[in-house]
Amino acid sequence: MIDWDAVREEVTGYLQDLIRFDTTNPPGNETVAARYLEEILRREGFEPTLVESEPGRGNILATLPGGDEKTLMLLGHTDVVAVEPEHWTHPPFSGALVDGYVWGRGALDMKNMVAANLMVFLLLKRQGVALDRDIVFAATADEEAGKGDHGPGWIMDHRPELWDAPLIITEGGGSDFAVGDQRFVTCQTGQKGLCRLRVVARGTPGHGSMPHADSAILKLSKALAGLQGAVLPAHISASVRKFVEGIAARRPLEEAETWRQLLDEATCDQALARLPIDEEWRRELGAVLRNTASVTMLQAGSKINVIPGAATAWIDGRLAPGQTQDSFAAELRACFGDEVEIAIDQYTPPLEAAADTELYRTIAAVMARREPDTPVLPYLMPAGTDAKHIVPRRPETQIYGFMPYRQQPGTEEMKLIHGHDERTSVAELRYAVEVLYEIVCTFAGRG
Numbered sequence: 086m087i088d089w090d091a092v093r094e095e096v097t098g099y100l101q102d103l104i105r106f107d108t109t110n111p112p113g114n115e116t117v118a119a120r121y122l123e124e125i126l127r128r129e130g131f132e133p134t135l136v137e138s139e140p141g142r143g144n145i146l147a148t149l150p151g152g153d154e155k156t157l158m159l160l161g162h163t164d165v166v167a168v169e170p171e172h173w174t175h176p177p178f179s180g181a182l183v184d185g186y187v188w189g190r191g192a193l194d195m196k197n198m199v200a201a202n203l204m205v206f207l208l209l210k211r212q213g214v215a216l217d218r219d220i221v222f223a224a225t226a227d228e229e230a231g232k233g234d235h236g237p238g239w240i241m242d243h244r245p246e247l248w249d250a251p252l253i254i255t256e257g258g259g260s261d262f263a264v265g266d267q268r269f270v271t272c273q274t275g276q277k278g279l280c281r282l283r284v285v286a287r288g289t290p291g292h293g294s295m296p297h298a299d300s301a302i303l304k305l306s307k308a309l310a311g312l313q314g315a316v317l318p319a320h321i322s323a324s325v326r327k328f329v330e331g332i333a334a335r336r337p338l339e340e341a342e343t344w345r346q347l348l349d350e351a352t353c354d355q356a357l358a359r360l361p362i363d364e365e366w367r368r369e370l371g372a373v374l375r376n377t378a379s380v381t382m383l384q385a386g387s388k389i390n391v392i393p394g395a396a397t398a399w400i401d402g403r404l405a406p407g408q409t410q411d412s413f414a415a416e417l418r419a420c421f422g423d424e425v426e427i428a429i430d431q432y433t434p435p436l437e438a439a440a441d442t443e444l445y446r447t448i449a450a451v452m453a454r455r456e457p458d459t460p461v462l463p464y465l466m467p468a469g470t471d472a473k474h475i476v477p478r479r480p481e482t483q484i485y486g487f488m489p490y491r492q493q494p495g496t497e498e499m500k501l502i503h504g505h506d507e508r509t510s511v512a513e514l515r516y517a518v519e520v521l522y523e524i525v526c527t528f529a530g531r532g
């Protein structure tokens with residue numbers, strides 16, 4: 086039998102220690118966290134591999150051998166985003182344990198899951214669980230900043246023999262939410278793509294004292310105005326469809342009808358406006374129904390008396406599953422007209438894993454046992470996780486976001502992740518270990 090109170094104490098200690106390493110990215114410095122994990126793994130009889138993409142950017146992997154079925158990886162990133170310490174109640178790298186909460190940057194994103202994954206991994210070995218497949222523990226660098234070149238992508242490009250992970254559980258889902266009095270749990274099955282581009286208008290340069298009709302700035306302004314109030318076409322992915330249908334199935338008749346109208350391009354926007362949900366969620370839901378384009382930077386001219394020959398706007402574009410950079414550019418072209426150029430600078434395709442695989446069904450079945458009236462719903466994330474570095478290199482990978490977490494009023498993830506006073510309750514940390522352990526044992530245990 087497992088002493089779960091002792092497990093809670095142990096995993097809480099791992100989380101506190103991990104938070105105390107300042108792995109703010111940039112620069113990252115994840116090696117300090119990787120070395121710490123390496124020491125624990127060695128002490129427990131594993132032979133972990135620590136690889137650095139460059140000095141300080143450490144990744145660590147360890148394998149618990151099992152049978153010949155497809156390997157399951159428990160994946161987490163050890164880097165965190167920057168803090169503004171003056172806004173924190175307890176210092177962000179203190180790992181302070183106060184009234185049942187561990188405080189600090191990474192407490193929810195995602196040193197909590199790194200600690201929980203480690204704990205699950207150690208328990209599997211200590212308990213001598215007979216496995217039908219290898220289980221891999223991986224704690225990697227560089228998820229939070231820039232191009233993410235020092236984490237899983239680097240390992241696959243430079244040490245491909247270390248990356249055997251056709252099945253992965255990582256961050257991005259697993260928390261509960263309520264619609265009215267009905268609770269649900271997300272399992273992340275997909276994420277939107279990324280398309281960063283420039284819109285460039287060209288005109289005739291000239292002296293500010295003699296205006297003419299061929300102004301790059303006015304052309305760009307006219308083009309961008311086409312985005313004001315524009316509604317890009319809806320592209321309902323399988324994840325969003327199942328998510329919405331899952332909610333509708335548990336709601337009163339009339340409200341259920343409104344949820345279902347979200348799935349029809351002709352009615353989705355009116356339905357979205359009527360749903361009984363808060364504004365933050367309404368924005369998020371709106372974003373997963375379609376491609377989105379945000380104008381985030383502008384540049385034109387350098388002197389007050391010179392008409393510039395070019396004007397540029399930068400667009401942060403996010404793509405729904407099934408969309409490509411070309412289909413997105415065509416939608417933007419319809420808003421902007423023909424007088425501007427569209428130049429794509431960066432593209433990461435959208436991703437979506439099926440919600441009817443054995444691993445997904447196991448997650449749903451374990452949750453149905455533990456939380457009988459709380460269905461698991463596939464979830465499309467508007468932003469990205471490390472999956473964007475993995476799936477393009479290993480397209481056969483099935484990757485799910487599932488870090489079990491029951492949200493409490495005041496500590497909702499959305500408010501705390503990347504924000505001030507990030508913290509997690511030790512009760513939830515224990516809960517995560519219990520659930521993840523049960524998922525792995527159910528999925529990969531023999532007998």
Ligand SMILES: [Zn+2]
Binds near residue numbers: 162194195228256
């Ligand atoms: Zn994260």
